Amino acid sequence: MGSIYKRGEVFWIKYYRYGKPYRESSKSDKITVAERLLKRREGEISKGEIPGIVFDRVRFDELAEDFITDYRINGKDSLSKAERSVKYLKKFFEGMKATEITTDKIKNYVDQRMNKGLSNASINRELAALKRIFHLAAQCTPPRVNLIPYIPMLKESNVRKGFFERHEHLAIKEALPSYLKAVASLAYDAGWRKEEILSRTIDKLDMNEGAIRLDPGETKNGKGRTYYMTDEVREDIEAALVNRNPACPYLFQRDGEQIRDFRGAWESACIEAGLYKVVKDEQGNGTKVPTKLFHDYRRTAVRDMVRSGTPERVAMEISGHLTRSVFDRYNIVSDQDLREAAMKKQAYHEKQSKVIIPFKRAQNE
Numbered sequence: 001m002g003s004i005y006k007r008g009e010v011f012w013i014k015y016y017r018y019g020k021p022y023r024e025s026s027k028s029d030k031i032t033v034a035e036r037l038l039k040r041r042e043g044e045i046s047k048g049e050i051p052g053i054v055f056d057r058v059r060f061d062e063l064a065e066d067f068i069t070d071y072r073i074n075g076k077d078s079l080s081k082a083e084r085s086v087k088y089l090k091k092f093f094e095g096m097k098a099t100e101i102t103t104d105k106i107k108n109y110v111d112q113r114m115n116k117g118l119s120n121a122s123i124n125r126e127l128a129a130l131k132r133i134f135h136l137a138a139q140c141t142p143p144r145v146n147l148i149p150y151i152p153m154l155k156e157s158n159v160r161k162g163f164f165e166r167h168e169h170l171a172i173k174e175a176l177p178s179y180l181k182a183v184a185s186l187a188y189d190a191g192w193r194k195e196e197i198l199s200r201t202i203d204k205l206d207m208n209e210g211a212i213r214l215d216p217g218e219t220k221n222g223k224g225r226t227y228y229m230t231d232e233v234r235e236d237i238e239a240a241l242v243n244r245n246p247a248c249p250y251l252f253q254r255d256g257e258q259i260r261d262f263r264g265a266w267e268s269a270c271i272e273a274g275l276y277k278v279v280k281d282e283q284g285n286g287t288k289v290p291t292k293l294f295h296d297y298r299r300t301a302v303r304d305m306v307r308s309g310t311p312e313r314v315a316m317e318i319s320g321h322l323t324r325s326v327f328d329r330y331n332i333v334s335d336q337d338l339r340e341a342a343m344k345k346q347a348y349h350e351k352q353s354k355v356i357i358p359f360k361r362a363q364n365e
Contacts, residue, residue: 002038004031013038017045055146058137060093060101063144067133078195080260085129088113098137103150106130110154117279117289120154127151162296163303164188168275172292175269178243179254180262182236186212187294190227191301191319194294198259200251202244210234212251227318266294 002015011034245256270290
């Protein structure tokens with residue numbers, strides 16, 4: 001049986017679980033509050049549950065670290081994305097008890113991120129990480145949380161719209177630092193994912209054949225791929241090899257180290273190339289936000305391969321799309337495509353008119 005006692009003006013409770021004593025403050029000078037708390041704790045213990053005080057001691061920082069550890073020990077390719085999501089989540093939830101993270105607080109976090117100009121898709125990736133953090137905590141033995149908060153996801157379009165026109169690619173490549181130019185060229189032409197490009201080691205490059213390999217197991221779908229370089233990609237890779245440090249096995253380097261993240265350099269290059277929009281805050285202060293994502297290169301490569309007459313099956317093999325449904329989401333029709341279609345239709349109509357008019361004249365005669 002539990003008991004109630006007083007420390008100063010505040011009532012405390014004491015209870016046992018498997019012979020282990022627990023002491024907890026009611027945070028109130030009213031004994032009725034302490035009685036209700038004691039009754040709740042005794043009810044939890046009678047049901048075989050862990051007392052709520054155990055969960056009250058768990059903070060978000062601990063759960064976030066467990067989340068990153070899970071990614072690391074399982075060798076997940078998206079570790080860098082997970083670390084980035086946790087970085088932003090910590091700015092809001094750091095130091096907060098897990099039990100304090102409610103749906104209302106999560107909505108406040110979403111509102112804050114939206115005010116910074118983030119897309120719904122970007123915010124959803126961070127919310128997905130938060131969901132995973134809580135689910136991992138609930139699966140622990142013993143569990144580290146007794147309740148997973150409802151985390152509402154934002155509506156986002158399944159149709160991906162971003163892509164580069166040729167002049168935009170050249171403008172942003174010109175603005176990028178030298179160690180990223182070959183990365184951009186390869187993404188623009190092959191449509192490979194950023195992680196697939198940055199993880200290339202020098203042994204996967206064959207300059208004689210003009211090829212770069214992705215071995216089975218190194219890709220998202222598990223299938224290997226070989227890309228044969230265009231002149232632009234070859235020239236940029238040759239330039240990258242000039243200053244390469246042989247002590248580092250990776251093809252793309254920065255100061256002799258593997259390039260892992262270049263978000264800052266990318267945003268600066270977009271702004272320098274004029275590929276940005278201005279987002280204003282509540283005080284009317286404007287911030288330049290890039291309008292291009294590195295992932296837009298993937299969509300661009302698929303579209304340009306189809307435009308140039310490459311068979312779709314071959315384009316899927318180069319880009320690494322396993323299913324037709326996903327490939328179709330990347331095979332985007334742009335405004336330029338629509339303009340060209342309109343011009344072709346107009347030319348067709350004009351051609352038809354030239355045929356019809358002589359035909360009418362012949363009838364009248």
